[in-house]
Amino acid sequence: MKKVIIFLAATLLVVLAACGSETGSNNDSDKGIDTITLADAGWDSIRVHNSIAQTILEEGYGYDTEVTSGSTAATVQGLRDGDINVYMEIWTDNIKEVYEEATEAGDFETVSVNFNDNVQGLYVPTYVIEGDEERGIEPYAPELRTVEDLKKYPEVFEDPEDPGRGRVINAPSGWAVNEAITEKFEVYGLEETMNNFMPGSDAAAVADLVDSYEAGEPWVGYYWSPTLITAKYDLTLLEEPEYDEATWNETKATEFPPNDVVVAVHKDFPEQAPEVYEFLQNYETSSELTGEALVYMDENGVEPDEAAKWWMTQHEDLWTSWVPEDIAEKVKDALQ
Known part of the structure; x- marks a missing residue:
């Protein structure tokens, strides 16, 4: 009787193991990963690019996607951790510093340059300097040219x-660029007459600008x-000394450095989703296209x-060049 029980138990284990193996194969779908998680660091352009990528990943490659939101520091750490x-x-x-450290450590890999024709810094509405005859606005600070000049105009701002x-x-306090602006405050002497105000969010900064502009x-x-x-408002970027790496690293007292805006993936991703990795290697737009x-x-x-x-319907020739023809056809069918 014991031999019969042992035989039946052994048989059951073999059957269960086979079923478990078959179930695991179905769940993995031979992809190594089922859901692809993208980062949302809090601004609209990254959300647009996320949505373009998600449409291609879901409709073309059949992956589920999700988005993790947070500050720049938190989301970059999330990429490093996987x-x-x-x-x-x-x-x-x-x-x-963090980007170079993570890249050298092999925590994540840069796969393409999304765009590199961007600019950033401190802006004023152009009518502040030039006025606006149509709107009946006289120049508030016709001699304003540089960031350092701002300390002469506390009554204007x-x-x-x-x-x-x-x-x-x-910038909002969770953004990496916030620290650079704060350093500029010190080196240009802005703190003598100006307050360094940190909005709670990008939306709060935009609302403040739009209210003032209107x-x-x-x-x-x-x-x-x-x-x-x-893209929508007539703004003027205040001047700073030409970018110099040594000066920037020491004091931030130059214009912002040239800034490649890149697509990056966690170190394990090329093996987890090689076909998506290949697609992302081809991903390239511009500031104008994003705008x-x-x-x-x-x-x-x-x-x-x-x-x-909408953007994908307008630029079909571009995004279809990023993926194989069969993937492009699936996505185009889904967009109709």
Whole structure:
């Protein structure tokens, strides 16, 4: 009787092992990964590029996707740790030390340059310097040219919560660029007359700028391109000394360095999803192309995913060049 029980038990184990092996094969779908996680560090252009990539990944390659939101520091760490698989917009020089450290350590891999024709710094509405005859606005600070000049104009950019001092809108505190602006405050002596104001979010900074612009009032603060704001409004970038690496590293007292905005993946991703890795190696746009989607979002009141799909219908020749023909056909069918 014992021999029969042992035989039946052994047989059952073999059957269960076979079933488990078969089930595991179905779940893995021979891909090594089922859900691809992308980073959202808090601005619209990365959300548009995420949506473009997600449409191709889901409709073309059959992957599930999800997005992890957080500050630049948190999402880059997530990429290093493998909690995030793909980062569609790493502004390399904004996080130069961390980027170089992670790259040298092999924690993640840069696969392509999304765009490199972007600019960033402290902007004012152009009417602050030149006026606007159509709107009946006289120049507020016709001699304003440089970031350092700002300390001469606290009354023009008056802080509503601290009369007698000016206000410069920095980037949100969770953003890497915030520290660079803060260092510029010290080296240019802006703290003598100006307050370094950190908005709670990009949306708060934008709302402050738009309210001032629509009212024809002075405003100064950090922004960058490609964005809806720089595409839609007439803004002037305040000048700084030409970029010099040694000076930048020591004091930040130059214009922002050239900034490749790259697509990066976690170190394990090339083996987990080699066909997607190959697609991302071909991913390349520009500030102008990205700005088109951002303007469409604003003018039509849509979310980044809808803007991304519109963008893909407008630039089919571009994105179809990133993927094999059979994948492109699946995505095109889904977009119809």
